[in-house]
Amino acid sequence: MKIKILVSIIIQLFLSSLLFSQGKISDEWLTYFEKSNYLETPRYKETIDYFRKFEKLSPYAKLISFGKSPEGRDLFVLVVSKDKCFTPQTAKKSGKVVLLIQNGIHSGEIEGKDASMILLRDILVTKEKSHYLDNVILMVIPVFNVDGHERFNPFNRINQNGPKEMGWRVNALNLNLNRDFMKTDAPEMRAWLKLFNAWQPDMFVDCHATNGADYQYTMTYAIEKDKNVHPVLGNWVKNSFIPFFEKEVEKDGFLIAPYVWFRGDEIRKGIVDGATGPRLSNGYTAIQNKIALLLETHMLKDYKSRVFATYSALYAVIQKLNAESQNVKEIVRKAEEESVKEFVHEKKSIPLRYQISNESVPFIFKGIKYRKEPSEISGKEKIVYTDEKFELEVPLFNKVIVTDSVVAPFAYLIPSHLKEVIEILKLHGIKLHRLNKKTKFKVEKYKFDEDVTWQRRPYESRISVSAKYNSFNDEVVVPGGTYIAYSNQRAVRVLVNLLEPKAPDSFLFWGFFNSMFERKEYFEDYVMEKYASEMIENDQSLKTSFFEKVNSDSVFANDPYKRLEYFYRLSPYFDQSWNVYPIMRLNEKIELKTLKEESYF
Numbered sequence: 001m002k003i004k005i006l007v008s009i010i011i012q013l014f015l016s017s018l019l020f021s022q023g024k025i026s027d028e029w030l031t032y033f034e035k036s037n038y039l040e041t042p043r044y045k046e047t048i049d050y051f052r053k054f055e056k057l058s059p060y061a062k063l064i065s066f067g068k069s070p071e072g073r074d075l076f077v078l079v080v081s082k083d084k085c086f087t088p089q090t091a092k093k094s095g096k097v098v099l100l101i102q103n104g105i106h107s108g109e110i111e112g113k114d115a116s117m118i119l120l121r122d123i124l125v126t127k128e129k130s131h132y133l134d135n136v137i138l139m140v141i142p143v144f145n146v147d148g149h150e151r152f153n154p155f156n157r158i159n160q161n162g163p164k165e166m167g168w169r170v171n172a173l174n175l176n177l178n179r180d181f182m183k184t185d186a187p188e189m190r191a192w193l194k195l196f197n198a199w200q201p202d203m204f205v206d207c208h209a210t211n212g213a214d215y216q217y218t219m220t221y222a223i224e225k226d227k228n229v230h231p232v233l234g235n236w237v238k239n240s241f242i243p244f245f246e247k248e249v250e251k252d253g254f255l256i257a258p259y260v261w262f263r264g265d266e267i268r269k270g271i272v273d274g275a276t277g278p279r280l281s282n283g284y285t286a287i288q289n290k291i292a293l294l295l296e297t298h299m300l301k302d303y304k305s306r307v308f309a310t311y312s313a314l315y316a317v318i319q320k321l322n323a324e325s326q327n328v329k330e331i332v333r334k335a336e337e338e339s340v341k342e343f344v345h346e347k348k349s350i351p352l353r354y355q356i357s358n359e360s361v362p363f364i365f366k367g368i369k370y371r372k373e374p375s376e377i378s379g380k381e382k383i384v385y386t387d388e389k390f391e392l393e394v395p396l397f398n399k400v401i402v403t404d405s406v407v408a409p410f411a412y413l414i415p416s417h418l419k420e421v422i423e424i425l426k427l428h429g430i431k432l433h434r435l436n437k438k439t440k441f442k443v444e445k446y447k448f449d450e451d452v453t454w455q456r457r458p459y460e461s462r463i464s465v466s467a468k469y470n471s472f473n474d475e476v477v478v479p480g481g482t483y484i485a486y487s488n489q490r491a492v493r494v495l496v497n498l499l500e501p502k503a504p505d506s507f508l509f510w511g512f513f514n515s516m517f518e519r520k521e522y523f524e525d526y527v528m529e530k531y532a533s534e535m536i537e538n539d540q541s542l543k544t545s546f547f548e549k550v551n552s553d554s555v556f557a558n559d560p561y562k563r564l565e566y567f568y569r570l571s572p573y574f575d576q577s578w579n580v581y582p583i584m585r586l587n588e589k590i591e592l593k594t595l596k597e598e599s600y601f
């Protein structure tokens, strides 16, 4: 009980210290959130107006539109730099660490926006925290999902405790931007990739509010540290960043824990903390060799606490980066360099799929007690949370194992007609070359099994595929103009995750190659009858093998179509490219004559 009172006094002191500091703030610089007694969040226009004022006031801030939403709204990022490095080139030259903070990818979860406004004011207006930007270039996206943000309503998040009204989870095309990082169907995502790949921020923070069980933590987080990032980066995250980050946020009075993802149906079975797939923001920025942090405030905490917990988390990130600017730059550079060395030159396999191992470490979970009661509504038991807190040691499963991986080829050959694939590769920062003339190659190709499974319903607008394949070697002559993607490049993990069909977010999985599985020519029975008879007549061994199959396989023997098709498939009329993946692996290292490099960045 005493501890409880002490904690609440500390929280009160912290909040009142914030209020006190706001005592010095002129009305003009109070945020909409503060003026609403911490209950409301501003609309897009008010938000952008406030961000514009930073640009007007400070020579160190520049508001840049990096694209348009489907409904025509500008996507803005505020760049804050004491050296006025407002372009990717000048930022790179400065040698300072670049931090990208993203708010409102799920625009109903908008605390990051209100926290960012106060934090930026403390840096640019009151200058209380201005010195934390001595070694950091800060980029803040006020709202990423701008169209969703303007679907403003009190009824958008049934589980969430404020703000009074808020935006909607997905964009105007009903796409969840936080599943779009690889396939990039949304115009917002294509714009984002251009921004990200041009600037190459060293660290990325994505602000959310979570759904799920009730517990004591105001802030939970996930940070990529195992297998989908290089150990050089993962070790810094584990040993240096996390201890500092957790301590700082707790110091401000907010309980913090790794993202609470139950291993089973209840907490006693433990929680898991693994590697995120690249369709999500943190999984994507991880395979781009960056430090990737996901913030998830707890939906049931009041909006004010959620905003200030986010403020506290963002502030901790900035402090850490400012203190270790050169070190962090070096870690990110090394993670990049080592990844290329290991995956390209030493041919180590690149992880594609992950699982959590059975190893665990003890973790003290701070929960809220509940009881189970029969429910008249569901007809089953319901969970009723009480006000009572509890602490329980549970296993935290945080060791990632790789369940599937691939060795990168020397290069991929990509037919030039695959325009959408080529465009998306470039958006991802992949450098491409083109053959200057027709060339003969020994390649590895993939041929898919015929039993392909499609999802019954669209997922994120796509009919995704699961299909197995075998690889085979072939000799091909490809035309001049064919694209070559060498593995020897910075974004090699992204390259293989897009082009290797078995990767969970590959082009193939997302249905970019669905037409490849369609057969387009068929035989007429009476034509095939005649042709098959001729084939048998001219080939005794074919005749033998056919009748052997008829005698040994009753299903085949009783299927007239299959019997005819047996010959069709052996005839030159059968489409040899059916079910064959058009992108080829060039495994042998060779010197190629190519045209100028093509890349966006």
Ligand SMILES: [Zn+2]
Residues within 6 Å of the ligand: 106, 109, 208, 209
């Ligand atoms: Zn979210």
